Amino acid sequence: MTSTVADDTAAEVPDGLPDALLRVRDLRVSYPGRGRRAPRAEILKGVSLDIRPGETLGLVGESGSGKTTIGRAVLGLAPVQSGSITFAGERIERAGAARRRALSRDLQVVFQDPYTSLNPSRTVGDTLGEPLSGQGTGAKEARARIAELLDRVRLPADAADRLPREFSGGQRQRVAIARALALRPRLVICDEPVSALDLTTQRTVLDLLLEIQEESGVAYLFVTHDLSVVRFMSHRVAVIRGGELVETGDARSVTSEPRHPYTRALMLAAPVADVAEQRRRREAAQASAPTPSSASPSAPASPSG
């Protein structure tokens, strides 16, 4: 049932986009199963996608769909079983430690949880200095860059001397964004960067990310489970389910006229802040999906992505 739409996607992007910055082809990731005879757990079952310079590709799916794993594979944090990842014309799916260190200049990440992605015992300045020192930036230059970064994400200049615990979730996520921007990367993997934030904070962080993209031309792989966020943030949207992309297209068409039933179900399931409209959607969703998706008790809970 996924194949038709997936083929459609391939047709839309014939042999990929010609000017892609990141090109992922038939990416497979699996982990050894628990127990000796257990089959390997397949997380990604052949995913292909492209991101152009300055473009945002939104990647939507439920927990366990493999959406986070795509980003981690691109960053070298998940083992690639087969398939290729090409960044700026270079194959990186098996890049060694030294190559990875060099890649960190172009390829960065903002993780979901701003509470655990910052070392609680290091000051914000230490955290921001980390990528700089990794590239051998001098201390004075680094200090100037840190000040510039803090200003860019609208944190006070004295934030550099303070610890993460003195900041709210939104402010911490700004620190994480500043860290990702420190080396002026060309692609940032945003792994659910606003899921842990309050509504109003979420909006300001999204606005900040958009603004940075407009200015710097950085590309984002924006991973989220929230269709309204992805619609707001992305030029194109890919919907992932069970380790396979089921639908890809520009943000408006995927989120307004979804072709795949799964995308439609996702859309109808997200409650909207409008009482009458929500009632209508609820009834539509009930009509289209009679069986609950969590109905099988055998579906194990799995970590996001």
Added chain:
Amino acid sequence: MSGNLPTGAAAPPRTAHEAEPEAGAGPGSVAPGSVRGGAVRRLLRNPLGAASAVVLLLLVVAVLLAPLLAPQAPDVSSLGDAFAGPDAAHPLGMDSAGRDILSRILYGGRNTLGGALIALAVALALGVPSGLYAGYYGGRFDSVAGWGVNLVMALPAMVVLLASRAILGPNVWVLMIVLGVLASPSFFRLVRGIVAGVRKELYVDAARVSGLSDTRIVVRHILVVVRGPVIIQVALVAGVAIGLQAGLEFLGVGSGSSATWGAMLNEAFQNIQRAPLLMLWPGLALGLTNGALVLLAGALRDVLEERGGGGPDGGRVAPRTKEKPSLPAAPVEAGARSPLLSVRGLTVVYGKPDGTRKQVVHGVDLDVRPGEIVGLVGESGSGKTQTAFSVLGILPEGGRIGTGSITVAGREVAGLPERAHRALRGGTVAYVPQEPMSNLDPAFTIGSQLVEPIRQVLGLSRKEAAARALDLLRLVEIPAPERTMRLYPHEISGGMAQRVLIAGAMSCDPELLIADEPTTALDVLVQAEILGLLRRLQEDRGLGVLLVTHNLGVVADLCDRVAVMSDGRIVETGTAEQIVHSPEHPYTRSLLGAVLDDAPAREPWQQRKARSTTV
């Protein structure tokens, strides 16, 4: 590698910026494992810590300055003065061979403490780097090292030491090296365990993506976490090393010739009939050193692991129900009170470690009528969860109801003793938490987790309770309830876990359900199902629901009435339609303004003409 290890609390003292705790975060949200500046200061503020540190420092200084302080060399003996009592030249008297006891104590301390130092250095040098490596990289080295460590730990230390003395000769330093090897597993296991945990932290991933080499990641992110526990372990192992060494010397297994505290004990023991006082001095030195080390280790643990008790009003010192809330002095007039849940003028106060108090809920009025779903909406830190917890009587440590009244089914529950509150929670009021998975015990099956409370509370037999549990699972629309009863929490999905918790909440036929962000941890499709389930339960059973949430979509979907909370106060109440469609308070408007439902989709990508490189 061991050169990297700080031997004292190495964090440079920094002015501790006092964190302004978010109201919702509650106390105790201090980052674990962080050894902050001021650790030394806090250690010295702890009376036991300060005393033991001073004693140790004096001992070490005295021993180091032995050549200056000692009246004479340790081995100068004048047999004529054997067993002479204290006098001006020899303040502690002379021993059986006419040697000055003070001198021998001071010089002996060099051997005793020096030996312990060697044992420690060896143990650290072996245990810490290998623990770091095994914890960080895991894999084959980890398994091999694990075997080796288990083997060493299985060896009886005293026997090995005696055997090594027989083979390697009676040299106390060699014996201490052997002891160091024997003690290294304790460091290995400690470090390996901590590192393996930290290795999975997102900030370590972030550091890798930042292009840091493994060495740098270890130095910057891992050693900091290992530091505190290793310092504590050093104090403990030092005590053990001194004790074992003294024991060997006392048995006469040591080097024999040079003065050590253990050897002095040995000599004194041989003359215990003639001069019992000779036992006192080396015994005192050993006792003081070991006692101080043990106390210091305890104090270090309190300081470095932030386990110190709170201030006068803090945490565990004051049981939360001890102080009865003073009921409102002025009668609260805020409309007719609901027969089901009615909150008037509620304040919630937290005692902070420094003795001050922080109010996080400032006079909340709230009603839930039978059969009504009321949304309590706000951002994190707005006090919405604190309000819900007050009703349930489960405020976290240090928090308590300051003033105000909470009635549930007409009964005042503010200030209710814990036992009565528990009965209330088992009967009239039920609770559905935010994180379904962490509220199920991974060690028990779903069935037993449902059946046991039902038996306890309703006094049913096991069979009746099991039948009721099955009914409940059917009630929450779990397919194959018999099978689900036998499953463990890790075998079910998050949505199923939430259904199980709702089933548990429904087991005692509650009239009021308090759901704290019941769908925040769930995916949208599962969220829709859980919301549907809550709606059906409310319709079928006339349940009153207090739904704490920050999601305005959930509010629009489920709630009859809504209270919007900001900064510990309710800023606006109304029907769901009023709040969502014509909000009056600016805060409510800002919340709605942040909703992305109506935001336009982003325009398709276009080739950029020029790129600026500034970020």
